[in-house]
Amino acid sequence: MFNFIANNDIDQFPPIEEAWDGIVALGGQLTTARLLSAYRQGIFPWSSANQPLMWWSPDPRMLMRPEEVKISKSMRKILARAEFKITLDTAFEEVIRNCASIPRPGQEPLEGEESGAWLTEEMQEAYINLHKAGHAHSVEAWQDGQLVGGLYGVAVGWNFSGESMFAKVSNASKAAYLTLVPLLGQLGFQWIDCQMYTEHLSSLGARLYPRQMYLDFLKENEQEVGIQGSWTHLL
Known part of the structure; x- marks a missing residue:
């Protein structure tokens, strides 16, 4: 029940x-x-x-340690050539609106429901408010001055929970993600919460862990403040 x-x-x-x-x-x-x-x-x-x-709160939980991220040779070349300009917290509302227009990996739309309807207007506004409070953050990928990909998530202490991503150009969201993950490791974040299993996340280095292990980490670090406020200056 x-x-x-x-x-x-x-x-x-x-x-x-x-x-x-x-x-x-x-x-x-x-x-x-x-x-x-x-x-x-x-x-x-x-x-x-x-x-x-x-x-x-699924069990098992899809998690990634920043130091275990897998970056393919092709993506290393894309990142080295700086095919995308990557920024932090410069267009949060644009990112979440774009994420709302595509389906979440692993979730099929219900009958009569549009793709991406899981990210309702109410939920979008809630995360925008969380961003304004300094706890939700976005990563943007730009090309020729246009926003072509990105992701957003929530930082609590030294844990970052990824929520959704979108791409209008091939590899745009992946470039944003693979720029963020090493940065989080450098800043001291210990876990990236990917929530549920997808093959895509697995290919990038995320793995399934027992939920209790993750909950124990959160409990032990519940007093940690982390890095609040705008992250624009971090990149």
């Missing part, structure tokens, strides 16, 4: 051990306080326009 969250419960979630097939709870509001509480507990929202808001 699913657990439901009342709108006035700011940061309370049922025990993750009670998750049903990775779903911790249903309902609640996408406030900045609740989102931060969720990420600190290893929980993230994922739903669609035709479903109630769902809070997830």
